Amino acid sequence: MERSLKLSRRFYLFSVLGVALLVAIVIGVVVVLQNLTGHVRRMTVNQIYSEIETKAVVIRTEQSISESASDAKIIAKSGVYVQEGDDVAVLYPYGYETALATITSKETELYAKLELQLKTLSGGVLPATVVSLNDRIAYLGGQMRAASNGESNESYADLETELLALLMERRDLMVSQLSDASTLAAEIRALDAQYSSFETNMARTLKSGYNGYISFYTDSNEEPLRDVSQLTVSQVKRIMSSTSFAADSENFSYRIVTDRSMFYLAFVASTTSTADLSKRLMPGMTYPFTIKGIEGAFMGTVVSEKDASNGILYVLSVAADVKPLLDARVVDISVQNVASGLTVPVKYIQYSGGVPYVYIKSDYGYTPIAVYIAGSDGEDAVISARDEKLTLFSGLRYRMPIEEDDD
Numbered sequence: 001m002e003r004s005l006k007l008s009r010r011f012y013l014f015s016v017l018g019v020a021l022l023v024a025i026v027i028g029v030v031v032v033l034q035n036l037t038g039h040v041r042r043m044t045v046n047q048i049y050s051e052i053e054t055k056a057v058v059i060r061t062e063q064s065i066s067e068s069a070s071d072a073k074i075i076a077k078s079g080v081y082v083q084e085g086d087d088v089a090v091l092y093p094y095g096y097e098t099a100l101a102t103i104t105s106k107e108t109e110l111y112a113k114l115e116l117q118l119k120t121l122s123g124g125v126l127p128a129t130v131v132s133l134n135d136r137i138a139y140l141g142g143q144m145r146a147a148s149n150g151e152s153n154e155s156y157a158d159l160e161t162e163l164l165a166l167l168m169e170r171r172d173l174m175v176s177q178l179s180d181a182s183t184l185a186a187e188i189r190a191l192d193a194q195y196s197s198f199e200t201n202m203a204r205t206l207k208s209g210y211n212g213y214i215s216f217y218t219d220s221n222e223e224p225l226r227d228v229s230q231l232t233v234s235q236v237k238r239i240m241s242s243t244s245f246a247a248d249s250e251n252f253s254y255r256i257v258t259d260r261s262m263f264y265l266a267f268v269a270s271t272t273s274t275a276d277l278s279k280r281l282m283p284g285m286t287y288p289f290t291i292k293g294i295e296g297a298f299m300g301t302v303v304s305e306k307d308a309s310n311g312i313l314y315v316l317s318v319a320a321d322v323k324p325l326l327d328a329r330v331v332d333i334s335v336q337n338v339a340s341g342l343t344v345p346v347k348y349i350q351y352s353g354g355v356p357y358v359y360i361k362s363d364y365g366y367t368p369i370a371v372y373i374a375g376s377d378g379e380d381a382v383i384s385a386r387d388e389k390l391t392l393f394s395g396l397r398y399r400m401p402i403e404e405d406d407d
Contacts, residue, residue, distance in 0.1 A: 039399055039400045040397055040398070040399045040400075041344070041345075041348070041397070041398060041399075042394075042395050042396065042397055042398075043342045043343070043344065043392065043393070043394055043395060043396045043397075043398060044342070044343055044394060045340070045341065045342060045343065045394050046340070046341075046343035046380065046382070047338065047339070047340045047382075048337075048338075048339050048340075048343065048375045048376060048377045048380060048381070048382050049336075049337070049338050049339075049375075049377065050278045050279075050337045050339075050375055050376060050377050050378075051334060051335065051336055051337070052269075052278070052279050052281075052333075052334070052335040052337065053332070053333075053334045053335075054267045054268075054269075054279075054332075054333060054335075055240050055267065055330055055331070055332055055333075056265040056266060056267040056316075056330070056331055056332075056333045057225070057236050057239050057240060057265070057266045057267070057329065057330055058263060058264075058265060058325050058328050058329055058330070058331055059225045059228055059263060059264035059265070059266060059315075060257045060259070060263050060264075060322055060325070060326075061257065061258050061259035061262065061263070062212070062222060062255045062256060062257045062258060063209075063210050063212075063255065063256050063258060064218065064222040064223060064253070064254075064255050065209070065253065065254055065255070065256070066251045066252070066253040067091055067206060067251060067252045067253075068093075068094075068251055068252075069091035069092060069093065069094075069251065069252040070092055070093060070094040071091075071092040072089045072090065072091050072092065072206075072252045073089060073090040073092075074088075074089045074157055074216070075087045075088060075089055075090065075205075076088045076089070076208070076214050077155065077157060077214075078214060078215050078216050078217070078326075078327070079213060079214070079215065079323065079326060080213070080214055081211075081212065081213055081214075081260070082208045082210075082211070082212065082213075082214050082256065083208065083211050084208055084209060084210055084211055085207055085208065086207065086208045087205055087206070087207055087208075088206045088207060088208050088214065088254070089205075089206045089252065089254075090203050090204070090205050090206070091203070091204045091205075091206050091252055092202055092203055092204075093202060093204075103191065103194060103195055106191055107191060107195075110184065110187055110188055110191060111171070113184055114171075114174050114175070114178075114184060114188070115174070117178070117184060118130065118174055118177055121177065127173075127177065129173060130170060130173060130174060133166060133169060133170040133173065134170070136166055137163065137166050137167065137170065140159055140162060140163045140166065141163070143159050144156060144159045144160060144163065147159060171188070175188055175189075206252075208256060209256075210256045210258050211256075211258065212256040212257045212258040212259070212260065213256065213257040213260060213322065213323060213326055214254060214255070214256050215254065215255045215256075215257065215326050215327055216253075216254045216255075217255075217327045218253050218254070218255060219329055221239055221329065222255060225239075228264050228266070228303070228304065228315050229304065231266055231304070231306075231313060231315065232306075232308070232313070233268050233306065233308045233310050233311045233312075233313045234310065236266050236267070236268055236313060237268060237310070237311070239329065239330065240268075240330055257322055257326060259322070260321060260322055260323070261319060261320070261321060261322070262317065262318065262319050262320070262322070263318050263320070263322045263325060264303075264315055264316065264317055264318065265300060265315070265316045265318060265331075265333060266313065266314070266315045266316075267313075267314055267316075267333070268311040268312065268313055268314075269311060269312040269313075269314065277346055277349070277373055277376035277378065277381050278375075278376045278377060278378045279312070280312070280373040280374075280375065280376055280381075281302050281305070281314055281335070281337065281374075281375075282302060282339075282372055282373070282374040282375070282384075283302050283303075283304070283305045283372070284301070284302060285301070285302055285374065286299055286300065286301045286302075287299070287300055287301075287302070287316075287335050287336065287337055288335075288336050289316075289333050289334060289335040289336065290333065290334050291324075291325075291331050291332070291333050292331065292332035292333070292334075293331075293332075294324050294325075298318055298320055299318070299319070299320075300316030300317065300318045300335070301316065301317045301318075302314055302315070302316060303315050303316070303317045307353070307354030307355070308354070309354075312354075316335075337374075337375045338375070339374040339375025339376075339382040340382065341374060341382040341383070341384060342382065342383055342384065342392050342393075342394065342396075343380050343381065343382050343383070344358055344380065344381060344383055344398060345379065345380055345381075346376060346378065346379055346380060346381050347400070348398060348399075348400055348401070349371075349373075349381060349383075349401075350368070350401035352368075355370050355386075356370070356371050356372075356373055356383075357369060357370055357371065357401075358371050358383060358398050359398055359399045359400070359401060360392070360396060360397075360398050361396060361397035361398065361399075366398070366399045368401075369385055369386075369387070369390060369392075370385070370386040370387065371383040371384060371385055371386060372384050372385075372386055
């Protein structure tokens with residue numbers, strides 16, 4: 001009886017151990033199968049490279065100025081650095097053209113009389129010095145037409161200044177050939193006085209109110225882009241689709257870029273879907289990039305990331321001379337992203353309200369944790385927890401999003 005009782009206890013003990021072993025084997029098989037089917041994995045550290053080629057909107061720190069004028073003579077050339085108080089341009093009010101046309105018509109009439117009188121005094125030909133000046137004036141006129149048509153790199157303003165000086169020199173030379181009592185000479189001197197009075201009373205010299213680079217190209221986006229924190233995806237997309245400059249025909253308009261050593265670039269990653277993870281950047285991180293048509297590499301820091309239904313908006317802050325981009329609004333850029341850190345497959349990331357999540361093993365099972373995506377090659381992504389109190393580490397288990405369990 002005692003022997004039978006011992007066998008019964010031993011049988012019970014072995015039975016319990018057998019069941020425990022069977023449960024352990026089943027759990028082990030389930031874990032192995034889960035890993036084999038890809039539902040549960042462990043985080044690893046890796047490095048991922050991606051390149052984002054896109055168009056970007058250039059945003060400068062600038063002041064826009066618009067003055068009422070029918071015409072202007074520019075003094076400060078585009079691209080020149082001006083200081084507060086420097087002369088920018090001479091402005092002429094409406095009605096200026098009509099008054100000037102009267103003086104110009106009279107001047108043409110008097111010059112024809114002057115030339116005829118000099119030929120009469122010189123045996124039918126103009127003095128050689130006057131002919132030489134005429135040749136130089138004609139040459140400059142051709143140079144100015146070429147500069148105006150974009151066929152020359154010479155400055156139109158410089159050529160105009162030189163031409164006006166030659167015209168004055170020729171006029172003075174021709175008048176000097178006449179006697180002081182000449183009626184024609186008196187008329188020319190009177191016209192000079194009239195023109196000087198006209199210039200004094202009609203013209204107004206515009207002075208700069210800021211220090212910075214000056215530019216005479218405007219596109220009506222200067223004011224809307226003043227606050228980068230208010231930028232939207234739709235706004236940036238609209239600007240990208242319309243890159244032409246808009247001239248203000250009613251006023252004399254120009255810009256002064258007050259910060260020479262910094263500008264912003266804003267671009268849109270097409271959607272928030274996993275297919276576009278390769279276009280993700282990390283807020284606060286700095287990335288190297290190039291700009292088409294400009295030599296050298298730049299560095300840009302992500303100062304803003306905005307998720308919207310129609311895309312992800314990134315704003316890069318760039319510490320560099322803005323002069324090469326003084327008159328550019330939309331440029332082609334190529335951003336290089338080399339991301340190192342904890343890596344998960346893209347298919348293990350899900351979204352809620354545009355924010356990426358990964359299901360991480362915790363004391364309560366698998367919990368969705370909001371993450372940043374530092375970079376992706378389209379298949380894998382480097383992630384970090386958005387909550388600074390959470391620590392992710394190599395070997396930590398994560399699983400497929402719940403809604404994809406049965407795929």
